[in-house]
């Protein structure tokens with residue numbers, strides 16, 4: 001009996017070590033499936049690989065357009081910015097293509113006395129699935145659906161979006177940080193993805209902290225015309 005218990009303990013220790021290695025040592029940027037597997041849920045067509053390589057910045061993810069569980073950005077990188085203390089290693093990653101502009105945004109804000117921190121960047125399908133299931137368990141399906149994107153329908157899976165916060169970890173409407181982001185993020189290719197008063201179009205209530213990379217040209221147009229990504233894409 002004692003032997004059995006010892007065996008079990010050893011197995012648990014091995015499992016914990018493996019889990020640690022998988023989470024911390026093996027880099028995340030091992031994505032093999034690049035842009036295959038992004039699905040337009042509204043119709044049966046998938047985005048073509050060419051379409052996505054050309055315009056991946058404009059990939060639309062909302063309640064109607066989702067990503068398959070295999071979709072993973074080509075290269076995930078941790079940007080050289082400050083993060084809040086309580087986020088996972090996975091969430092510190094973003095798509096490599098947005099790193100430079102994101103770092104420039106954060107540094108530019110700092111020069112104006114605005115301290116911005118990363119709060120949650122890339123989230124895998126599996127992570128979103130866990131978050132969603134947890135919420136369903138604690139609050140029921142209806143509440144979960146209202147506040148948490150279903151797996152495959154979170155923009156965080158693209159690696160092109162990141163939640164930004166301030167030193168108090170409380171970036172709210174009207175705060176200095178929210179105002180700065182709203183007025184400046186387009187200069188770096190980002191948009192406030194869920195603007196105030198556009199819930200009927202985006203399907204998501206105002207989120208001053210969630211910025212999404214679309215490239216400088218699209219970001220400027222979206223900002224100047226006060227529209228959403230859905231409107232920009234004519235959807």
Ligand SMILES: [Zn+2]
Nearest residue numbers: 161162163210
């Ligand atoms: Zn977000």
